[in-house]
Amino acid sequence: MSDKRESRKAELRGRLLDAAEAQIAREGLASLKAREVTREAGCALGALYNVFEDLDRLVLDVNLRTLSRLKVMLAEACEAADPTPRAQLEALATVYAEFALGEPQLWQALFNHRVPMEVITDVYRTEHAPLIELIVPPLGILRPDLTGANLVQRARTLFSAVHGVVHLSLLGRVVGVPQEMLVEEVRALVQTLTKEPVA
């Protein structure tokens, strides 16, 4: 009986996640409403709060789904790319840009969602870390002058730089690069950033 209740809850959880994900993908995080999610999932409003602590936790779980999907795509791009370190980094940056272009609302939800610091620390730390872990090995080969914490630091800067070009381009801001040039610009950025050690 308890097993049945657990499996029903898991099934409802999946439906709520699907509905929230579809709504964010369609209209963006800012338009997400608990009432519409439960209507689309076919359950009562209160049922959402039996499964998730609150709407923020639901969004967080949608974001964790998006991140695992992105992680798989990044890892696959690394495997498919030339085994040279620069090609690996270019492939990572390209996939990141293409993912953001392809799923702009889900990608933006990763960064627009403000969650309490302790939740970030617990959950995002383990989920976001792989983005950096994929960058560290090829960057380490190109930049033998960097080791340990300095290398990780520079990997974060490299990721953040690519992220910034993607971010402003997707916001459609005048200061950003046009979306049709985004992949090209991101690739040029990675080439420049990995060209040679800074004196």
Next chain:
Amino acid sequence: MSDKRESRKAELRGRLLDAAEAQIAREGLASLKAREVTREAGCALGALYNVFEDLDRLVLDVNLRTLSRLKVMLAEACEAADPTPRAQLEALATVYAEFALGEPQLWQALFNHRVPMEVITDVYRTEHAPLIELIVPPLGILRPDLTGANLVQRARTLFSAVHGVVHLSLLGRVVGVPQEMLVEEVRALVQTLTKEPVA
């Protein structure tokens, strides 16, 4: 009589802008409420909508104020810096990072505020453009291989890359660089990005 009304309206506009700016600086854009703005400005709720089309227009005008302040600081940093192109670009990036660190909420409001594209086109275009215009001349000296539209494009990428490092650092995300290392990392980024032409 009409003049008196105009000047009273201008004075009220200033008070509403001050109140909105102070509230965004204190609690962030997401917490901004028309009722609190008018309470702090000492006027009726309806008065806000006599002066501004809606709350979005008020936020837009706060953002334009923030942008002009930033523009002045950037121009001053350029003048104070070494006249070498690399020093100029480093000074611009440093001031940008320091501004974001010093006024995180006002800075984030520049990018978190979604405004209709036609408003961006009309207003932000002229206000954001100077950020890029300051970058173009020194970058053009360092990268004589780039001209015209290509140079402007690369200036946008350079700005966006710096913006990304600042953005993720201020979000406090694990993938971002720690805030205490932000200025140093931004400077290293600019040094690397302006080092030599990409082959």
